[in-house]
Amino acid sequence: MTQPGDEPIRALVDGVYRTDSRRVLATLIRLLGDFDLAEEALHDAFVAALETWAVAGVPASPRAWLVSTGRFKAIDSLRRRARFDRSVAELAEHLASVTGEPAADIEDEVADDQLRLIFTCCHPALPPDAQTALTLREVCGLTTEEIARAFLTAPPTVAQRIVRAKAKIKEARIPYQLPSLAELPARLDRVLHVLYLVFNEGYSASAGATVTRADLSAEAIRLGRLLVDLLPDPEAVGLLALMLLHESRRAARTSTTGEIVLLAEQNRSVWNRQQIAEGAALVERALATRRFGAYTLQAAIAAVHAQSPSAAGTDWDEIVGLYDILLRADPSPVVALNRASAVAMRDGPVAGLALIDAILADGRLDDYHLAHSARAELCRRLGRLDEARVAYRRALTLVKQEPERRFLEARLRETGPP
Amino acid sequence: MKYLCLIYTEEATFRQAMSTADEAAMMAEYGAFSGSIQKSGHFLAGHRLEPSAAAVTIRIRDGKTSTTDGPFAETKEALGGFYMIDARDLNEAIQVASRIPGAKVGSIEVRPIAFTTPPAGGG
Numbered sequence: 157m158t159q160p161g162d163e164p165i166r167a168l169v170d171g172v173y174r175t176d177s178r179r180v181l182a183t184l185i186r187l188l189g190d191f192d193l194a195e196e197a198l199h200d201a202f203v204a205a206l207e208t209w210a211v212a213g214v215p216a217s218p219r220a221w222l223v224s225t226g227r228f229k230a231i232d233s234l235r236r237r238a239r240f241d242r243s244v245a246e247l248a249e250h251l252a253s254v255t256g257e258p259a260a261d262i263e264d265e266v267a268d269d270q271l272r273l274i275f276t277c278c279h280p281a282l283p284p285d286a287q288t289a290l291t292l293r294e295v296c297g298l299t300t301e302e303i304a305r306a307f308l309t310a311p312p313t314v315a316q317r318i319v320r321a322k323a324k325i326k327e328a329r330i331p332y333q334l335p336s337l338a339e340l341p342a343r344l345d346r347v348l349h350v351l352y353l354v355f356n357e358g359y360s361a362s363a364g365a366t367v368t369r370a371d372l373s374a375e376a377i378r379l380g381r382l383l384v385d386l387l388p389d390p391e392a393v394g395l396l397a398l399m400l401l402h403e404s405r406r407a408a409r410t411s412t413t414g415e416i417v418l419l420a421e422q423n424r425s426v427w428n429r430q431q432i433a434e435g436a437a438l439v440e441r442a443l444a445t446r447r448f449g450a451y452t453l454q455a456a457i458a459a460v461h462a463q464s465p466s467a468a469g470t471d472w473d474e475i476v477g478l479y480d481i482l483l484r485a486d487p488s489p490v491v492a493l494n495r496a497s498a499v500a501m502r503d504g505p506v507a508g509l510a511l512i513d514a515i516l517a518d519g520r521l522d523d524y525h526l527a528h529s530a531r532a533e534l535c536r537r538l539g540r541l542d543e544a545r546v547a548y549r550r551a552l553t554l555v556k557q558e559p560e561r562r563f564l565e566a567r568l569r570e571t572g573p574p
Numbered sequence: 575m576k577y578l579c580l581i582y583t584e585e586a587t588f589r590q591a592m593s594t595a596d597e598a599a600m601m602a603e604y605g606a607f608s609g610s611i612q613k614s615g616h617f618l619a620g621h622r623l624e625p626s627a628a629a630v631t632i633r634i635r636d637g638k639t640s641t642t643d644g645p646f647a648e649t650k651e652a653l654g655g656f657y658m659i660d661a662r663d664l665n666e667a668i669q670v671a672s673r674i675p676g677a678k679v680g681s682i683e684v685r686p687i688a689f690t691t692p693p694a695g696g697g
Contacts, residue, residue, distance in 0.1 A: 192669055195666070195669065196614075196669065199614060199662075199666070200614055203613075203614055203615050233610065236606060236610065237606075237673075239602075239606065240599070240602075240603045240606065240675070293663075293665065299575075299662060299663030299664075300663040300664040300665045301575070301663055301664060302663075311664050311686070312664070314664075315664040315665050315668060318665050319665065319668060
């Protein structure tokens with residue numbers, strides 16, 4: 157069926173698919189009121205684009221064309237299906253009676269539709285696993301198989317999470333709209349949480365053979381930008397800053413052989429200056445609102461690191477000060493652990509170790525490998541090698557990621573024979 | 575990605591319960607479904623199968639060929655037909671498969687076709 161002349165138009169349509177399919181989908185879900193119907197309509201609209209654009213040329217606004225074609229195709233397909241399923245007939249006529257909006261309005265609504273889609277995918281009525289999977293598939297356009305690979309899950313498991321989540325949205329009649337102002341903080345918190353989860357899975361995968369999966373981080377940053385553009389909440393700004401500042405260090409975080417390089421030992425000349433500048437400016441912007449929270453504070457800490465010439469040349473006093481504020485905003489043991497490491501840099505390993513021991517005594521971080529490796533590191537620096545070895549071994553029983561395991565094993569070897 | 579959608583139905587009850595009119599309606603519905611997935615580009619192949627009574631199962635053991643009547647596994651639901659489809663991912667395949675008329679009376683098994691070589695750009 158493919159003729160030689162089809163190739164340029166196919167490449168063009170593929171390009172539009174990459175840049176616009178998610179936006180078209182977001183709008184079609186609103187117009188058709190159903191995820192599955194909208195996805196089918198999206199598919200049919202792109203099939204039609206391939207046929208029509210080759211003959212009639214590319215329309216002035218491909219996106220508006222795809223939206224109105226998709227809507228028309230959905231009604232058409234429902235009408236044909238109505239022959240066998242009467243319940244569908246009513247829906248087809250209802251959709252046909254709602255007049256399509258003019259192209260100009262479609263453009264205006266597109267941005268809001270993307271937000272509606274993100275908030276719906278991250279709706280609190282859906283299980284957390286499903287929120288992440290649905291966001292990656294519907295908002296970011298990843299395939300079920302790609303999501304499964306990223307989270308080391310079997311594709312049928314991910315597929316069912318997505319099927320059930322869509323069924324839940326339909327049955328519970330979860331509205332396709334932006335949350336009210338009263339709901340917004342809690343709902344936005346959920347969205348930011350999912351975004352950060354996606355970013356971290358791409359930046360520091362929780363398990364598996366490689367340290368990073370860059371495409372997931374890139375998607376999280378893209379969505380972070382979208383949120384900031386459309387909904388400039390200080391914490392959305394803070395999260396985008398945090399992701400950019402982490403991302404700026406990506407090239408320095410692993411050696412050429414795939415081994416972990418700690419912050420103190422990274423080659424700072426390969427840090428991405430453009431991302432650091434953008435991230436630092438966003439931190440300033442979020443801090444200036446005085447309504448910032450934990451993401452902004454973490455970003456502020458990352459900005460201090462990003463702008464320091466070396467580990468020794470870092471203003472550890474400022475870092476500890478920021479952790480003090482962060483600990484008040486987010487009194488979690490993980491924040492306390494990070495603060496303890498900063499205190500060790502400022503006041504020496506003895507002070508840091510005392511704090512870490514107090515945190516470990518509390519028991520909540522007993523299964524967290526980084527708590528034990530942090531303790532091991534400080535013991536090693538103090539020459540308390542027996543204790544260091546015990547802590548490295550404990551960390552090794554808990555670690556799930558291959559490069560982190562190799563890092564810990566190397567450190568254990570360096571501390572000498574048992 | 576290519577997916578094989580295997581359509582399983584309860585043969586005995588299915589035939590007894592179905593009037594000629596119902597059967598014609600079912601065939602028309604299958605025709606419409608096949609037409610719609612040909613139009614959408616999902617369709618690669620698809621056929622209805624003769625009842626499992628028409629099946630012969632072959633085994634070669636120690637170089638000796640033996641044949642038996644009927645399908646390999648005796649189950650309540652028998653393979654009655656299949657579609658091979660092209661879909662973007664497993665969820666799209668599930669969406670297409672859920673529109674197969676047989677899903678309303680039997681069940682559809684969706685199986686990804688294994689790649690002999692890893693897909694380009696993977697890993």
